[in-house]
Amino acid sequence: MAQSDTAKYIVTELKMPEEKHRIAEDYSKYATRILWLDDEVTDGAFHMNTAWYLKAAQTLEDRPHVHDTDEIIGFFGSDPQNPYDLGGEIEIWLEDDRHIVTSTAMIFVPAGMKHCPLVLRRIDRPVFHFTTVTGHKYVKVEDDTPK
Numbered sequence: 001m002a003q004s005d006t007a008k009y010i011v012t013e014l015k016m017p018e019e020k021h022r023i024a025e026d027y028s029k030y031a032t033r034i035l036w037l038d039d040e041v042t043d044g045a046f047h048m049n050t051a052w053y054l055k056a057a058q059t060l061e062d063r064p065h066v067h068d069t070d071e072i073i074g075f076f077g078s079d080p081q082n083p084y085d086l087g088g089e090i091e092i093w094l095e096d097d098r099h100i101v102t103s104t105a106m107i108f109v110p111a112g113m114k115h116c117p118l119v120l121r122r123i124d125r126p127v128f129h130f131t132t133v134t135g136h137k138y139v140k141v142e143d144d145t146p147k
Contacts, residue, residue: 008042015041023060030057030120047133052126053088061118064093069134071109075101076128088127091119
């Protein structure tokens with residue numbers, strides 16, 4: 001049976017850019033990446049990354065950076081009886097402000113806003129994480145200012 005023209009819009013397997021393959025071993029020490037979407041995976045798509053955070057760790061997002069497009073960062077607890085309980089504690093920096101997230105949250109990061117480091121301070125049970133950048137690829141410019 002021939003595949004339909006629209007089947008290319010359904011992503012069911014992990015296809016990451018080469019730079020993410022290079023860091024996969026370190027990333028897997030605290031998280032399991034689920035799916036990645038961008039213009040390379042599906043022509044015309046904006047970027048989205050999904051993962052389960054599994055352990056407390058200093059993440060690979062350890063330095064501030066900016067994007068030239070808006071971003072949404074999400075953290076979701078995995079208790080269906082209490083979906084707003086994150087089941088952990090995540091530290092994230094927006095500009096020079098440190099925030100501690102303990103509830104399910106979505107964070108809007110306008111284009112050009114410095115953000116990160118991102119620290120998984122405590123993970124009691126898996127936390128679902130996603131990032132969406134409205135550009136067609138995940139491009140960041142790192143800020144070398146120490147935190």
